[in-house]
Amino acid sequence: MSRLLIKHARVVDPSQRLDEGLDILIADGKVARLGARLEDRDATLLDGTGLVATPGFIDVHAHLREPGFEHKETIATGSAAAVAGGFTAVCCMANTQPVNDSAAVTELIRSRATAANLARVHPIGAVSKGLAGEELAELGEMVRSGAVAFSDDGRPVRNAYLMRRALEYAQLFDVPIADHCEDRDLMAKGVMHEGAVSTRLGLEGIPSAAEDVMVARDVVLAELTGGRVHIAHLSTRGAMLAVQAAKAKGLQVTCEVTPHHLALTDEAVADREFDTATKVNPPLRSADHRDALIRGVMDGVVDCLATDHAPHHADEKAMEFDFAPFGMVGLETAIPVTYNLLVVKHKLPLRLFVQLWSCGPARLFKLPGGTLKPGSVADITLLDLDKTAVVNPERFKSMSRNTPFGGLRLKGWPAATIVGGRLVWQRERR
Amino acid sequence: MSVTPAKRLRGKDLVGIDPLHPGEIQLILDTADQMRSIAERPIKKVPALRGKTVVNLFFEASTRTRFSFEVAEKRLSADSLNFAASTSAVTKGETLIDTALNLEAMQPDFIVIRHQCPGAPHQLARILKSAVINAGDGAHEHPTQALLDALTIRSKRGTLEGLVVAIVGDLQHSRVVRSNVMLLSRMGAKVRVAAPPSLIPVGMETLGCEVHRRIEDAISGADVVMMLRIQLERQGRMNFPTPREFYDFYALTPERLKLAKKDALVMHPGPMNRGVEIDSRVADGPQSVILEQVTNGVAVRMAVLYLLAGGQGEPTAD
Numbered sequence: 001m002s003r004l005l006i007k008h009a010r011v012v013d014p015s016q017r018l019d020e021g022l023d024i025l026i027a028d029g030k031v032a033r034l035g036a037r038l039e040d041r042d043a044t045l046l047d048g049t050g051l052v053a054t055p056g057f058i059d060v061h062a063h064l065r066e067p068g069f070e071h072k073e074t075i076a077t078g079s080a081a082a083v084a085g086g087f088t089a090v091c092c093m094a095n096t097q098p099v100n101d102s103a104a105v106t107e108l109i110r111s112r113a114t115a116a117n118l119a120r121v122h123p124i125g126a127v128s129k130g131l132a133g134e135e136l137a138e139l140g141e142m143v144r145s146g147a148v149a150f151s152d153d154g155r156p157v158r159n160a161y162l163m164r165r166a167l168e169y170a171q172l173f174d175v176p177i178a179d180h181c182e183d184r185d186l187m188a189k190g191v192m193h194e195g196a197v198s199t200r201l202g203l204e205g206i207p208s209a210a211e212d213v214m215v216a217r218d219v220v221l222a223e224l225t226g227g228r229v230h231i232a233h234l235s236t237r238g239a240m241l242a243v244q245a246a247k248a249k250g251l252q253v254t255c256e257v258t259p260h261h262l263a264l265t266d267e268a269v270a271d272r273e274f275d276t277a278t279k280v281n282p283p284l285r286s287a288d289h290r291d292a293l294i295r296g297v298m299d300g301v302v303d304c305l306a307t308d309h310a311p312h313h314a315d316e317k318a319m320e321f322d323f324a325p326f327g328m329v330g331l332e333t334a335i336p337v338t339y340n341l342l343v344v345k346h347k348l349p350l351r352l353f354v355q356l357w358s359c360g361p362a363r364l365f366k367l368p369g370g371t372l373k374p375g376s377v378a379d380i381t382l383l384d385l386d387k388t389a390v391v392n393p394e395r396f397k398s399m400s401r402n403t404p405f406g407g408l409r410l411k412g413w414p415a416a417t418i419v420g421g422r423l424v425w426q427r428e429r430r
Numbered sequence: 431m432s433v434t435p436a437k438r439l440r441g442k443d444l445v446g447i448d449p450l451h452p453g454e455i456q457l458i459l460d461t462a463d464q465m466r467s468i469a470e471r472p473i474k475k476v477p478a479l480r481g482k483t484v485v486n487l488f489f490e491a492s493t494r495t496r497f498s499f500e501v502a503e504k505r506l507s508a509d510s511l512n513f514a515a516s517t518s519a520v521t522k523g524e525t526l527i528d529t530a531l532n533l534e535a536m537q538p539d540f541i542v543i544r545h546q547c548p549g550a551p552h553q554l555a556r557i558l559k560s561a562v563i564n565a566g567d568g569a570h571e572h573p574t575q576a577l578l579d580a581l582t583i584r585s586k587r588g589t590l591e592g593l594v595v596a597i598v599g600d601l602q603h604s605r606v607v608r609s610n611v612m613l614l615s616r617m618g619a620k621v622r623v624a625a626p627p628s629l630i631p632v633g634m635e636t637l638g639c640e641v642h643r644r645i646e647d648a649i650s651g652a653d654v655v656m657m658l659r660i661q662l663e664r665q666g667r668m669n670f671p672t673p674r675e676f677y678d679f680y681a682l683t684p685e686r687l688k689l690a691k692k693d694a695l696v697m698h699p700g701p702m703n704r705g706v707e708i709d710s711r712v713a714d715g716p717q718s719v720i721l722e723q724v725t726n727g728v729a730v731r732m733a734v735l736y737l738l739a740g741g742q743g744e745p746t747a748d
Contacts, residue, residue, distance in 0.1 A: 196633030200448070202548040202570030202605055205632065273556070274549025318527055320547035322568070 003027045004421055005040050009048025009382065013055055014355045015371035024053060026378040029421040033374055046423065048382060051415050054354045056088025056369045056379030058361040061153070061178070061232055061256060061306035062331065064090070064121070066112060067105065068097025073311040073399050075109060078331070079118035081309070081398035083425040085331040086414025088379035089120035089369060090309075094131065095154040101126035101137035106145040118424050119417075120379070122148040122367060127166045127177060133158050136165060143173045148365045151178035153232055156214055158184065160221065167227025176228040176254065176364065181214035181239065182206075182282065191322055193266040193283040201270055203321060206283050212238035219246040222253050230364065231255035233308050235282035237292035244301045254364055256306040257293050259330060259337040260404070265290050268404060274321045277404040280310070281326035294346060297356065304360035307334045311400030329398050333391055333405045335383070339412035378421035387413045387427075432591070433617065435460050439737050443555040443562040446571035447612040455580070455613060461733035461741075462581050462726070468505060469728065478736055479508035483538040487513045487530070488565070489545045494700055494724065495565050495574075499542050502731035511538070530554045540735060543567075561738045569603050575699055576609035578730040580617065582723050583654055586695055591618035596648040596690070598680060599658025599707050601625040601634060602669065606699045607658055611637045624648035626680065628669045645680050652690045656697040657682050657708045673706045683709045687717070695719050 004026040011022040011034065023038040024031065064078035073081075075092070082090045092109060094100035100109065106123045113121030125142035127150045129135045139150055150170060157163040157179055166177050187210045192198050194205020215231055219242050222229040231243060234255040246253035260280060265287045268278045278284060285293075296302045310327025317324050335357070342348040358381070362370025369379040388411045393401040417425040436453035447455070468476055484503045488496055496512070503510040515529065524532075530541065542563045543551050548570035555562040566572040584590055595614050597607050601623055614621045615638030623634065624642040634641050642648040649655050660676055670676055682696065696708075696718045704710045713720060 194632050196636040199631040199633045200608070200637060202568050202608060207632075273552045315525075318525065320526055320545070320553065321549045322547040 002421065003040055003043035004046060004378070004418070004423065005038060005043035006046045006048045006053055006380070006382075009051050009053035011053045011372065012350055012354050013372045014351045015055065015359050016373060018372070019351060024372065024380070026418070026421040029378055031372050031374050031376055031378050034372060046416070050384065050386065052350070052383040052385055053372070054381050054383065055358040055362070055371050056417070056419065057086050057335065057357040057381045058089045058367060058369060059087050059307050059309065059331065059334070060091045060304060060361045060365055062090045062092050062309040063095065063311065063327070064092040065311060066096065067108060071313050075112040075121060076116040077397060077399045078309070079113060079116040079121060081329070081331040081396060082119040083417040083419065084397045085333070086335045086381045086383065086417055087119055087331060088381060088417055088419045089122060089367060090331070091122045091124050091148060091365060093124050093151060093153045094126040099126050099131050100124070100142075101129050101131070103138065103141040103145040106142045106147050110146050119419060120368070122146070122365070124149045124151050124153070124178065126150065127152045127157055128162060131155060133162060136162065136169065139170060140173065143175060147175070148367060149176050149178050149230065151180065151232065153178060153180045156180050156182050156184065160217060163218065164221050164225055167221055167225040167229065171227055174366070176230040178230040178232045179214070179218050180232050181211050181218060183210045183213050186210035186213065190283070191279060192269050193285045195266060195286045197266040197270050197286070201274070203269070208236040208238060208285065208289060211236045211282060212242065215239040215242045219243070219251065219253055222246060222251045223249070226252070228252040228254070233258050233261065233282055233306070234302070235261045235285050235289065235293070237289050240292050240296040240301060244296070247301065254303040255301070256304050257297060257302050258306060258308045259334045260328060261285065262290065262293055262297070263337050263341050264404065272404065275404065276317045276319060276321055276324035277328060277402050279321060279324050279326055280328050297342060298346060298348060302356065303364055305334070305338055305356045306361070307331055311398055312402050314401060317402050327402065329396070329400050329403050332396050332398060333403060336391070336410035336413050337405060339385070340410050344411065378418060380418040381414055382416040382418070383412065384415040384427070385412045387411065387415070389413055438742065442738070443551070444573055444734055444738060445551045445555050445562060445564045447573045447576050447609045448571065452616050455577070455617060458577055458730065458733050458737060459581050459584060461737055462577070462729040463585070465729040465732040465736070466726070468732070469725070475505050475507060477507045478741055479503070479506040479739055482508045482540070482739060483511065484508045484540040484542060484735070485511045485513055485533050485538045487515065487533065487541055487543045489515045489543070490566070492544050492566070494727070495544065498724070498727040499565060499731050501728045502735060505728070506732055506735055508735065526550060527553070527557065530558060534558050534560055539739065563734060563738070566605055569605050569608070571609045572605040573609050574727065574730055574734060575606050576613040577734070578723055578727040579610055579656065579697060579699070580613055581726045581730055582697065582719055583695065585726070586719065587653065590614060593619045593653040594622065594651060595619050595654040595656065596622045596624065596652040597656045597658065598624045598645050598648055598682065600629050600660050601658070602629045602631050603661050604658045608637060610656070611639045615639065622648040622652070624680075626670050645682070645686060646689055649686065650689045652694055654695045654697060655682060655687065655690050659699065659701060660703055660707050662703060662706070673703070677706055681707055681709055682712050684711050684715070687712055693717065697723060699723070
């Protein structure tokens with residue numbers, strides 16, 4: 001079988017408390033050995049000089065849009081975007097058409113991902129049939145077909161009774177329920193964060209309380225059921241405090257934060273004069289909330305980062321702000337955006353950065369990877385932390401370009417992505 | 431702090447008060463003063479915009495504003511085209527941007543747009559070569575309304591500086607209040623606003639005004655009292671109980687008006703809900719300048735068109 005030898009890389013693997021210059025020998029899709037000056041005559045060499053090798057980065061929250069919305073993204077293009085963004089695995093949300101609420105759709109996603117043969121794609125099944133929020137979908141069947149978690153993402157699980165039963169039933173499979181926490185009555189017709197900026201722009205606001213009340217409910221239900229609640233794209237100070245308190249109580253409550261909620265505020269909507277690329281749900285919040293998210297990351301309350309990659313066709317975004325769909329792409333900007341913000345600006349230790357993008361998500365969703373221990377899958381992200389480049393959406397592998405980060409000069413980019421011991425992407429040298 | 435008028439407007443468009451400097455506001459008001467005299471001539475027309483084409487693109491019902499723009503355009507000898515798109519045109523298929531691009535293909539010089547979505551004029555201004563004038567975008571801005579209000583106040587009081595202006599009514603859904611607060615505060619007036627707490631948007635004070643809950647607190651000693659229309663069509667939103675109760679607590683009645691300065695001006699952008707936010711005795715009373723606001727609207731819109739077309743000084747007759 002094929003062998004790959006990465007030479008002279010700085011290996012940063014929090015799962016082994018490792019941060020040193022080492023070679024990595026990969027055989028049969030697994031990490032075979034880590035060591036100084038490894039030699040293997042049969043192996044293909046990959047020069048890791050000047051690069052950091054980490055356990056593969058995992059995005060637990062992406063919308064790959066297939067089946068049903070192939071004009072926005074497909075599993076093939078989404079996987080290509082993932083590996084070009086340094087991700088070896090992505091979890092894809094269930095709000096497709098048809099909804100991923102059955103083993104049949106879960107299997108279709110898996111087979112398309114196998115055909116694409118790039119990133120690992122782990123389907124997230126719907127909590128409720130058709131995302132209707134009424135009846136529990138066949139969670140067990142989907143787990144058997146490869147679903148790793150459940151979520152009605154795109155919308156909250158409104159019905160507290162259903163959420164309770166889902167949290168109870170999912171314990172049979174030890175999988176988390178990822179909730180998009182948002183009280184739809186409080187959200188009303190809101191299109192951006194409610195605050196001084198929405199008032200100035202005359203846009204309907206979504207109050208932070210819309211998220212806070214549902215996170216509070218989910219924490220209560222986690223306590224009632226003993227189930228695993230994962231708060232998707234947490235965006236408010238109140239939600240962060242609620243998660244922190246839940247963890248202090250020992251409840252199984254975890255959360256993720258997105259790069260855009262960390263890097264941007266609601267001022268972006270004003271600065272970019274109603275650019276629909278800034279319209280996302282949950283909305284870009286005001287600076288006080290954003291600062292609380294950064295503190296949550298620095299203090300270890302946040303379990304992982306996730307992109308909420310939400311591709312939309314250019315025609316769909318070329319609308320009035322009120323009418324454009326929510327969402328932005330993130331797979332191909334997530335790493336440089338968060339590296340610049342968290343590591344460069346806020347001095348987050350690199351091992352914690354790797355923890356948030358790799359070991360954390362692997363542990364939460366019980367996925368392969370998240371470690372470079374010999375015997376584990378050879379999913380590796382190579383980073384060039386000195387590389388500076390400008391975000392150019394025209395070069396995205398994703399089919400969609402709806403990003404507010406275009407034109408931004410960032411330092412620290414993925415250099416190569418290895419999935420199952422196979423080099424699936426490498427940055428073009430220029 | 432007297433403001434020196436700018437020599438010209440910096441932008442190609444007028445999308446709001448927010449991007450304007452005080453000097454630009456001063457320039458528009460001074461120019462509008464000159465335009466007012468045209469309406470007093472026997473022949474109310476100058477050739478300033480002869481050969482220019484203006485598209486009035488109205489996605490939302492409007493009588494006053496559309497007519498006012500049309501009169502302004504005609505008095506400046508521009509050719510006006512009226513495009514009354516119903517909101518359903520969007521759902522039928524053609525997007526706002528396609529509609530605008532198609533109209534621009536006919537090479538107009540100005541596009542005056544009224545739209546229910548905040549930011550629609552800004553989105554068009556970015557892609558169109560024509561000068562875009564915002565005639566009201568959702569609850570965001572209505573710059574020519576604020577300018578005509580300022581012109582009305584200035585013509586009665588000589589200045590805006592130091593005046594206390596109270597604006598009362600549905601702050602949440604009003605574009606008029608946003609443009610007015612920004613304009614008046616930038617020009618040195620002291621602005622107070624009042625509404626039921628459920629109609630006060632978050633962070634209202636950051637626009638440059640004092641926020642009150644009771645009309646009495648806002649209008650006491652005020653030089654100007656401006657009432658806003660209660661948007662009865664939004665009654666389903668549960669922001670306040672009934673128009674009847676609104677009248678009880680917030681309407682400008684003759685009794686309440688006594689709290690303001692003796693000769694305080696009474697204003698309303700129209701259309702009025704008589705007996706809801708304003709009592710007819712006040713609306714039709716001696717302190718009301720509501721119809722003068724309408725007259726001044728034409729002058730302000732003439733000034734904006736004239737300045738955006740690159741005009742300077744007073745337009746001359748043939």
